[in-house]
Amino acid sequence: MAVFQELRQPVLSLPWGNDTLPLEVLPFLEQFDHIVLWFGNDITGFNAARQLSKKLGYERCSLFRPLTPVPTPMDALRQGKSLSRILKFATRAGHQFIQHFKDLRFEVQSELSLVEQVKGIQFKRFPLLNKLLKGHRRGELTIVTGPTGSGKTTFISELSLDLCIQGVNTLWGSFEIKNVRLMKTMLIQFARKNLATHFAEFDKYADQFEQLPMHFMAFHGQESLKRVIDTMDHAVYVHDISHIIVDNLQFMMGMGQLGDRNRNFDRLTQQDEVVAAFRQFATSKNCHVTLVIHPRKEPNGEALHIGSIFGSAKASQEADNILLLQLVENMKVTTQPKKYIQVAKNRFDGDLGSMLLKFDKDSLSFGSKPSTSKPSTEENIQETIQPNNQLHSEHSEEASDEEL
Ligand SMILES: Nc1ncnc2c1ncn2[C@@H]1O[C@H](COP(=O)(O)OP(=O)(O)OP(=O)(O)O)[C@@H](O)[C@H]1O
Structure with a gap:
């Protein structure tokens, strides 16, 4: 109201957050030729403004780029600053397809x-992954591969849950496993306990889980790329989704489990098109896409590598991050192979290395538990492994950079 009084311009406030503009309001905004999105000058505010300017149309939106010296509207009011002067710092969101260095200068500076x-x-559950990947960013394509039944879905389920709990709006496309099964796994990971044996607590955890910004595509088995992309598009528009998981590519394409003998040119071309479409989607919608792809053949005791991803080299070229779920035989200690996640490609920062996964069958969890006072219990220990396969064991919170 105070902003309106000073500016004498129509003002819309979003008291519950920048991403809470109800869709029904969008048609009312059609009448305005110029809209300033004043969401703060940090990366979060800028990303939210950029997302919304996509919906409203780049050409008619202005926003504050990161590091622009402007306070939030509330602070500006409190400090008695001239709002109309501040608005002059807003710059046009730009043309959708043409850019100049000056359009991106502040973004380069903020990087x-x-x-x-x-x-x-x-x-939070995989602190060592932060040492390698540095974090989870919008607009990237991550490809995950690993042998059949090695735990790819279980791992990605927990990873996406970890992010979703922190407010990352998530959309799952589970083409291989029915959503009920996936939700059951995720709910157990959320509760960090076996809810079949603690069934009395089901409602308590289900009520909390229901509040998460976690959505699921209602597809199972083969589905056309167009329908999947349309659904993703809709979800990004309506729910401001910033992380999409497709598990897995072969099932979505109706290829099931393929070995080398089944390879043929059409299928490889088709897969390349699908990978290119997801890559394009991640970049243009500024949404992280995680794609699970089976390896081209079972590793037969050998470690997987970037070339093990099924299909042509397209997938590994398009990916920003490649995660390989590796199995390491450890027969002296146990008949169960050890598992680790190897970061085999990392475009953001270039750090490569691996993180050992310890599976807790009750909670279906690979992640470390929240640390109490000191990360001294066995559960809090995550191990790292060097690319040369030397094993290290470190407290998850305290591993140093050199150890990775
Ligand atoms: N380290 C582990 N030890 C024992 N069981 C595990 C481990 N990791 C996963 N599992 C279990 O193995 C089963 C298969 O796991 P999951 O579905 O995650 O594997 P996947 O690699 O995605 O399989 P697929 O190749 O069929 O897609 C699940 O029941 C899961 O709980």
């Missing part, structure tokens, strides 16, 4: 100076 914000949301 260099707001390092903590740029590296993205930190993984």
Whole structure:
């Protein structure tokens, strides 16, 4: 109201957050030729403004780029600053397809100076992954592969849950496993206990889980790329989704489990098109897409590598991050192979290395538990492994950079 009084311009306030503009309001905004999105000058505010300017149309929106010296509207009012002068710092969101260095200058500057914000949301359950990937960022394509039944879905389920709990709006496309099964796994991971044996607590955890910004595509098995992309598009528009998981590519394409002998040119071309479409989607919608792809053949005791991803080299070229779920035989100690996640490609920062996964069958969890006072219990220990396969065991919160 105070902003309106000073500016004498129509003002819309979003008291519950920048991403809470109800869709029904959008048609009312059609009448305005110019809209200033004043969401603050940090990366979060800028990303929210950029997302909304996509919905409203880049050409008619202005926003405050990160590091612009402007307070929030509330602070400006409190400090008695001239709002109309502040509005002059807003710059046009730009043309959708043409850019000049001056359009991105502040963003380049913030990449260099707001390092903590740029590296993205930190993984709470996988602290060692932060050392490698640095965090989870919008607009990237992550490809995950690993042998059949090695735990890819279980791991990605927990990873996405970890981010969703921190407010990352998430959309799951589970083409291989029915949503009920996936939700059951996720709910157990959320509760960190076996809810079949603690069934009395089901409602308590289900009520909390229901509040998470976690959505699921109602597809199962083969589905056309167009329908999937349309659904993703709709979800990004309506629910401001910033992380989409597709598990897995072969099932979505109706290829099931393929070995080398089944390879043929059409299928490889088709897969390349699908990968390119997801890549394009991640970039243009500024949404992180995690794609699970089976390896081209079972590793037969050998470690997987970037070339093990099924299909042509397209997938590994398009990906920003490649995660390999590796199995390491450890017959002296147990008949169960050890598992670790290897970061085999990392475009953001270039750090490569691996993180050992310890599976807790009750909670279906690989992640570390929240630390109490000191990370001294066995559960809090995550192990790292060097690319040369030397094993290290470190407290998850305290592992140093050199150890990775
Ligand atoms: N380290 C582990 N030890 C024992 N069981 C595990 C481990 N990791 C996962 N599991 C279990 O193995 C089963 C298969 O796991 P999951 O579905 O995550 O594997 P996947 O790699 O996604 O399989 P697929 O290749 O069929 O897609 C699940 O029941 C899961 O609980």
